Amino acid sequence: MITVPNDNSDSSPGDGSTQWIQALRKGDRVTEGTYLVESSNFKQTRNQKYFIQMNLRDKTGSIRAIRWDADQAIYKSFSIDDFVLVNGRVEEFQNHRQLIVDSITRLDPQDILYEDFLPASERGKDEMLAELQGIVQSVGDENLKSLLESFLGDHDLLFALSHCPAGKSLHHAYIGGLLEHILSLCELARGVAGRYRKLNLDLLLAGCILHDIGKCKELSFRKNFSYTDEGQLIGHIGIGLLMVKEKAGSIPGFPEDLLLQLQHIIASHHGLLEYGALKRPMTPEAIAFHYMDNLDSKMATLDSIENDLEGERPGVHKGGGQWSDYKPHLERKIFFPGDGES
Incomplete structure (x- = not known):
């Protein structure tokens, strides 16, 4: 926003x-x-x-x-x-x-x-980073906490994480959008894990924070939002898997099975191969995370469509509802109900 x-x-x-x-x-x-x-x-x-x-x-x-x-x-x-x-x-x-x-x-x-000349999150960067730090400190698994702290301790990466959009155009496509998306997912994870006790909250939180970490290298956000050569040739999922493996490798005794589960969340979070997933989600945490990520990205996309509609046609919510144009990436038009005012 x-x-x-x-x-x-x-x-x-x-x-x-x-x-x-x-x-x-x-x-x-x-x-x-x-x-x-x-x-x-x-x-x-x-x-x-x-x-x-x-x-x-x-x-x-x-x-x-x-x-x-x-x-x-x-x-x-x-x-x-x-x-x-x-x-x-x-x-x-x-x-x-x-x-x-x-x-x-x-x-x-x-x-x-x-x-x-670039849209930016309404939330302040320092405020969001402080919230992220608090989430990392709440992680009980010492291996996952150490892994997350190694990412936040990388100053160049932290700069990118706090400025990178979550996407070039579809959802959270503004400066700080990736960090805003991560924090929203962490809030969702706590609610979902509280309802479904079999889920490992620490693993879900790590997935929330690291699932799109490769976008920090996939996207350029200096003058415009565009793809880097690395982003076009490898993509953020592949980049992210390499980054996580490298950071985990620097932590003595990091469990291989834990790394594998986290990498699976990253590899499968798009859900289907035709949507860019390397594998379909096959663990409880990966399945839950895919639906959380899909929900948050879709709701942010609707916010963007609604804002664009309001920009093109002021007073969109006054009186009757309003339809968007057909959106190919959603395979539908979107209806926004009016607020009932005439």
């Missing part, structure tokens, strides 16, 4: 010269707006006229943008991941906002506040 600055304030991306994307509405003018280029494509209309189709973003969201009557010189004057100064107007196309660009100019990145 992200917080949008007060529309009446002077705060805005870069240097106070533009409006936040989530606050833009049909008919608004954008004057010297500063945005990050997520995508850019040079295209041709049926009438043989050229245009540039883009996605621009700041930390509150992204918007489709069009520069009509374009040429190669304009297209080549900026690139993906560049910061640009934009003048234009907001229109609507097929129920979605669209920024019609009158002019676009590449900016020097040294003059940019990067934190204005």
